[in-house]
Amino acid sequence: MSIRERMSGNEAVAYAIKQINPDVMPAFPITPSTEIPQMVSTFIANGEIDTEFIPVESEHSSMSATMGASAAGARALTATSSCGLAYMWELLYVAASDRLPLVLALVNRALTGPININCDHSDSMGARDAGWIQIYAENNQEAYDNFIQSFRISEHPDVMLPFMACQDGFITSHAVENIELIETDKVKAFVGDYNPENYLLNAEMPMAVGPYATSPFYMETKMNQRLAMKNAKKVILDVAAEFEKISGRKYGFFEEYKLDDAEVAIVIMGSAAGTTKDAIDALRAKGIKAGLLKIRVFRPFPGEEIAEALKNVKAVAILDRAESFSACGGPVGSEVKAAMFDAGVNVKAVNYFYGIGGRDYTVESATSVFEDLMKIADGSMEPENFKYVGLRK
Amino acid sequence: MKKNIEIRWHGRGGQGAKTAALLLADVAFSTGMHVQGFPEYGPERMGAPITAYNRIGHEPIRVHSNIYNPDFVVVVDETLLHSVDVTKGLSEDGAIVINTTKEKEEILPLLNGYKGGVYIIDARKVSMATLGKYFPNSPMLASIVKVSKIMDEEVFLTQMEESYKHKFAKKPEVIEGNMNALKMALSEVR
Numbered sequence: 001m002s003i004r005e006r007m008s009g010n011e012a013v014a015y016a017i018k019q020i021n022p023d024v025m026p027a028f029p030i031t032p033s034t035e036i037p038q039m040v041s042t043f044i045a046n047g048e049i050d051t052e053f054i055p056v057e058s059e060h061s062s063m064s065a066t067m068g069a070s071a072a073g074a075r076a077l078t079a080t081s082s083c084g085l086a087y088m089w090e091l092l093y094v095a096a097s098d099r100l101p102l103v104l105a106l107v108n109r110a111l112t113g114p115i116n117i118n119c120d121h122s123d124s125m126g127a128r129d130a131g132w133i134q135i136y137a138e139n140n141q142e143a144y145d146n147f148i149q150s151f152r153i154s155e156h157p158d159v160m161l162p163f164m165a166c167q168d169g170f171i172t173s174h175a176v177e178n179i180e181l182i183e184t185d186k187v188k189a190f191v192g193d194y195n196p197e198n199y200l201l202n203a204e205m206p207m208a209v210g211p212y213a214t215s216p217f218y219m220e221t222k223m224n225q226r227l228a229m230k231n232a233k234k235v236i237l238d239v240a241a242e243f244e245k246i247s248g249r250k251y252g253f254f255e256e257y258k259l260d261d262a263e264v265a266i267v268i269m270g271s272a273a274g275t276t277k278d279a280i281d282a283l284r285a286k287g288i289k290a291g292l293l294k295i296r297v298f299r300p301f302p303g304e305e306i307a308e309a310l311k312n313v314k315a316v317a318i319l320d321r322a323e324s325f326s327a328c329g330g331p332v333g334s335e336v337k338a339a340m341f342d343a344g345v346n347v348k349a350v351n352y353f354y355g356i357g358g359r360d361y362t363v364e365s366a367t368s369v370f371e372d373l374m375k376i377a378d379g380s381m382e383p384e385n386f387k388y389v390g391l392r393k
Numbered sequence: 394m395k396k397n398i399e400i401r402w403h404g405r406g407g408q409g410a411k412t413a414a415l416l417l418a419d420v421a422f423s424t425g426m427h428v429q430g431f432p433e434y435g436p437e438r439m440g441a442p443i444t445a446y447n448r449i450g451h452e453p454i455r456v457h458s459n460i461y462n463p464d465f466v467v468v469v470d471e472t473l474l475h476s477v478d479v480t481k482g483l484s485e486d487g488a489i490v491i492n493t494t495k496e497k498e499e500i501l502p503l504l505n506g507y508k509g510g511v512y513i514i515d516a517r518k519v520s521m522a523t524l525g526k527y528f529p530n531s532p533m534l535a536s537i538v539k540v541s542k543i544m545d546e547e548v549f550l551t552q553m554e555e556s557y558k559h560k561f562a563k564k565p566e567v568i569e570g571n572m573n574a575l576k577m578a579l580s581e582v583r
Contacts, residue, residue: 006422032434118434139457171457175431176418178453274455358434362458 002247003181009137009172012144012179013079013105013165014039018049019187020151022103023074023194026054026065030084031117032169033107037079063088063095063104070100071209073199075151077102081169082109085123089130095162096131097221098210099228101154101196102162104132105147108270108321109169110357118358119169121269125322125331131225133163133232134299136269138255141179142296143167145249148182151191152239158231164299168271170358186246229300236297253302255294256309258284262291264373265310267318267336269295272354272361279366290370295332303339310340314377315348317369319389321355329386348376354389365389397427397450398543399460403479404469407439409530413469414445416534416556417543421449423552424544429454442477449543465541468492469516469529474500480507490536490582492516492529497583512540514582523573531571535578546579 007015014036017025027037043049052069056062062078069076080088085106095102106124110116124134133153137143147165154163167173182190198207213221233253240251257277259265266276273294283290293309295302310316318337320330328334333351340347352369355361369389375381400417404410411432418430429448446460464487468479471493480489488510493500497513504511516532524531538549553575557568 006418006428139455168457170431170434174434175429175457176415177429178422178427271457274457277455360459362461363456365458 001183003183005179005181006176007140007179008035008174008176009140009143009167010035010107010174011039012140013147013167014043015181016144016147016187017051017077018043019184020075020148020191021049021188022051022077022151024052024054024066024069024076025078026056026062026069026076027078028056028059028062028080028084030059030081032109032173033079033081033084033105035173036105036107059084059087060091063091066102066104067091067095067098067100070095070102071098071199072201073196075155075194077104079105079107081107082123083112085127086111089127092127092130092132092162094210096225099160099225100162101151101160103147103150103154104162104164106164106166107169107173108166116357117169119171119271119321120356120358121166121321122323122356124164124166125324127164128299128331131161131229132299133159133161133229133297135163135165135297136295137165137167137172138271138273138294139172140175140177141249143172144179144181145243145247145251148187148191149239149243149251151194153232153235155194155196156235157197159228159235161225161228161232166270171271180247182247190243190246232300233302251296253295253297253305254309255292255296257292257294259291259293259309259313261289263289263314264370264377265291265293265313265316266366266369267293267295267306267310267316267332269298269332270321272319272321272366275361275363276366279363279370282363283367283370288370288374298332301335301339303335304343306336307339307343307345310347311343311345313347315350315373315383317350317352317373319352319354319369321353323353323356333386348383350376350383351386352389353386359390361389396452397448397454398465398541399463400447400449400465400467400537400541401460401463401483402445402447402467402469403473403477404443404445405473406441406443408469409528410443410467410469411445413467413530413534414447416530417447417537418449419556420534420538420549420552421543423556424548426450427452427454433459442473463487465490465537467533467537469533471495471500474503478505480504483507483509485509488512488540490514490533490540492533494518510540512536512582514578516578519574519577519581523577524567524570528574531574532578532581535575536582539579539582550575
């Protein structure tokens with residue numbers, strides 16, 4: 001029997017960490033992820049888990065210490081947000097090329113400039129090319145479920161890549177909602193012990209981690225990272241199928257909501273997906289065939305699968321919660337459009353920016369996008385390259 | 394058609410409007426409902442106006458936005474009536490509950506012509522009489538439960554007692570005072 005509870009997204013991730021009882025957690029606090037290390041250190045102080053908590057002086061150090069612990073052979077993790085992730089920057093790439101299976105609980109928050117503490121995806125989107133697996137959660141339940149699956153995916157011998165488990169700052173991290181928890185013994189059995197094949201503290205087989213790679217080797221390293229990312233696709237689905245057996249909850253690369261017969265569709269990630277679902281139900285009640293594709297896995301990017309799922313709609317809106325300043329659109333929009341082009345899917349597509357710096361995204365916001373799409377679908381409106389949702393005039 | 398009851402809380406930083414919203418989510422959860430309790434975050438500081446929200450219903454809640462057309466509004470600090478449009482978007486089939494020492498007639502002109510239910514409670518009086526200190530949370534929580542009829546009052550009191558026993562396990566002496574604050578508020582709100 002699952003455990004009926006209510007908790008915030010941060011509490012849910014901290015609870016998952018408690019159930020997993022990882023070996024090492026270095027961390028430095030930053031809003032809105034601070035509660036995660038705070039709660040975990042309380043569990044440790046209470047003797048509920050025996051994770052080694054390392055308080056450090058910066059995020060550069062928290063990522064360095066997490067990598068050091070992971071390279072030594074420990075199951076290691078940390079948490080951060082926004083500028084904290086930015087301060088880890090150079091090390092994100094090192095963790096990926098060193099093939100360290102560590103997990104980062106990222107609570108998405110806008111990057112500074114102007115300073116802002118609220119949610120958008122500019123932090124993780126900026127790190128999208130660092131070589132990390134990135135999975136996004138719609139609510140506290142998914143933040144918890146994704147976290148429990150994280151180490152299984154990351155530590156798989158065919159993968160061995162760092163994992164960013166993302167949830168929307170404040171919107172889910174600080175909202176208390178109902179949640180179904182899984183019993184700790186089942187979580188422990190699911191996650192299993194970590195027995196790395198190669199690790200620094202193995203005296204029987206000395207190894208080097210993070211050596212210099214000359215030009216004859218560097219490119220092959222990158223090719224191998226790409227192969228690992230490709231392998232991750234199968235592993236993500238296998239782990240999700242196993243997770244369904246203990247939880248009853250089904251996960252894939254993305255969730256399709258009423259997309260089967262949809263004529264107009266929104267592609268979105270994170271907490272805004274639930275809000276979009278309510279808009280879809282209201283539109284469906286009026287006979288409008290609206291649907292949703294909620295991206296869960298952004299790295300590896302399931303381009304072929306997304307293109308296949310969207311091929312029958314008449315118009316699609318891809319909503320980005322981060323700028324890329326290409327002046328042509330945002331990161332999710334560009335990748336979805338490229339995937340559709342590669343697959344020969346010729347659907348009218350508009351890229352929107354929404355929710356930047358915590359701008360609220362409401363049911364009315366989603367409805368207004370669908371209203372645009374209806375006009376584009378019937379030919380009464382030309383699709384613009386990109387637009388804004390909720391921009392003040 | 395609205396599936397959930399939506400509540401907006403207005404308070405000042407440090408008064409516990411956020412805590413009250415989370416307590417309401419907690420008690421509604423313990424009666425088997427689906428809940429959401431969340432604050433609106435910004436550059437908060439002590440004494441600045443803050444907003445917190447609840448969605449409560451019998452179906453899973455998917456929306457993750459602020460609440461613009463609440464069924465009920467709770468005002469924890471009456472001085473906000475002069476600076477915040479507390480009835481903005483408030484359903485006229487719903488109601489507003491205000492913590493005030495004033496009479497209803499004095500409050501009505503500050504509500505921008507709001508035509509729904511208006512309820513007042515002197516949370517300071519209740520808190521001082523039962524706890525000896527000013528904690529408006531418990532009285533305001535009881536008031537909104539009574540006005541919104543979100544749950545049976547007896548069930549509410551039973552669940553709150555359980556919750557206080559858990560929360561104040563290390564200082565059981567404050568449980569009775571808080572329970573008295575809830576009970577007194579249930580009869581004082583008008």
